[in-house]
Amino acid sequence: DTEVTQTPKHLVMGMTNKxxxxxxxxxxxxxxxxxxxxxxxxxxxxxxxxxxxxxxxESVPSRxxxxxxxxxxxxxxLHALQPEDSAxxxxxxxxxxxxxxxxxxxxxxxxxxxxxx
Amino acid sequence: AQRxxxxxxxxxxFKGAPxxxxxxxxxxxxxxxxxxxxxxxxxxxxxxxxxxxxSIKGFTADLNKGETSFHLKKPFAQEEDSAMYYCAxxxxxxxxxFGKGTMLLVSP
Numbered sequence: 001d002t003e004v005t006q007t008p009k010h011l012v013m014g015m016t017n018k019x020x021x022x023x024x025x026x027x028x029x030x031x032x033x034x035x036x037x038x039x040x041x042x043x044x045x046x047x048x049x050x051x052x053x054x055x056x057x058e059s060v061p062s063r064x065x066x067x068x069x070x071x072x073x074x075x076x077x078l079h080a081l082q083p084e085d086s087a088x089x090x091x092x093x094x095x096x097x098x099x100x101x102x103x104x105x106x107x108x109x110x111x112x113x114x115x116x117x
Numbered sequence: 118a119q120r121x122x123x124x125x126x127x128x129x130x131f132k133g134a135p136x137x138x139x140x141x142x143x144x145x146x147x148x149x150x151x152x153x154x155x156x157x158x159x160x161x162x163x164x165x166x167x168x169x170x171x172s173i174k175g176f177t178a179d180l181n182k183g184e185t186s187f188h189l190k191k192p193f194a195q196e197e198d199s200a201m202y203y204c205a206x207x208x209x210x211x212x213x214x215f216g217k218g219t220m221l222l223v224s225p
Contacts, residue, residue, distance in 0.1 A: 004160075033212075042203055042215035043161065056212065090161065102168050103149045103207040108161040 002027060004109035006091050012115045015081060021112045023074040023091030031097075032074040033106065034066060035090040043090055049074060050096045081116045088113050119144040121206050121216035129222045130194050138189040138219045140178075140204030149207040150180055150187040153215070156200040164189075164202070174198070194223045 004025045013019050023032065031050050035043035048056035049068040063085075065077040074091055088111040095104040120143045130136055142148060152164040165173045167180040167187060178189045187204060204216040 040218075042218050043213075044215075045212055048212060105151075105163045105166070106213060107163075110160045 002107070004091055004093055004107050006089075006109035006112050008112055009110070010113045010115075012117065013078065013081065014117050015083070017081075018077070018079045020078065021076040021089055021091075021114075023076075023093075023109055024072055025093040025107070026072055027093060027107065028071075029093035029095055029107070030071055031094045031104075032068060033092040033094075034074070034076055035092065035108075037088040037090055037111070039087075047076075078114075081114075083116050086114055086116045119148065119206055119208050119214050121204050121214055123202075123204055123216035123219050125219045126217070127220045127222065129224065132196055132223055132225050133193050136189075136191045136194045136198070136221065136223075138202050138204075138221065140187045140189065140216060142185050142187065142204075142206050144185075144206065144208055146208065150178070151205040151207065151213065152176070152178055152187075152189050153203045153205055154200050155203070161203070194221075196223045196225060199223045 007022045033048050034046040036046055037043045045058050046060045047066045052068045063080050067075040090111045091109040092106040094106045097103050122141045124139055150167040153161050154164045155161045176191045178187050180187050199222050201218050201220050203218045205213040207213055
């Protein structure tokens with residue numbers, strides 16, 4: 001299996017709702033990423049997990065809460081979002097970089113299209 | 118901080134014409150450069166990376182450290198090349214810094 005899968009494909013939520021985005025990969029990758037992509041803009045890194053531990057948080061508001069329950073799964077819990085949080089949320093995975101080696105290719109999922117009303 | 122600049126938002130060419138998508142970066146060390154492509158309704162995927170020095174779908178890119186550039190080239194564009202192309206830079210850890218992207222439109 002060489003794909004990253006994401007569910008749901010689309011999500012509409014109110015500002016008071018709690019929802020979760022899910023990402024799964026079975027490529028043996030131990031680095032997983034969340035990106036946010038607004039329309040006609042490049043992906044912006046949100047979080048990086050390496051060996052199931054949060055290694056990078058790009059100053060993301062606390063209404064976004066990531067979780068990596070095991071090496072194949074990555075969740076993004078959403079609570080009290082704002083309309084400006086509406087975007088395509090991308091998950092990606094790769095082998096973690098090892099000192100002295102090159103950066104591994106990141107494999108992206110198809111994304112979850114989130115709309116916050 | 119590192120930065121990637123893609124000066125063209127849109128590049129429109131005719132089928133069979135040469136294509137060059139420009140990418141410049143700012144970083145004082147030795148970065149790793151990538152080109153990612155996003156076809157309509159498809160996921161973002163790697164096109165090529167500078168350390169591979171290979172040609173993918175007829176595209177090549179050479180890292181020019183003197184000019185801090187990593188331009189993407191193809192001698193004869195095809196309609197199926199129409200897509201959004203992102204240049205990306207990796208420094209240190211595995212994270213990617215993306216440019217703003219160039220939309221390539223190839224007309225028949």
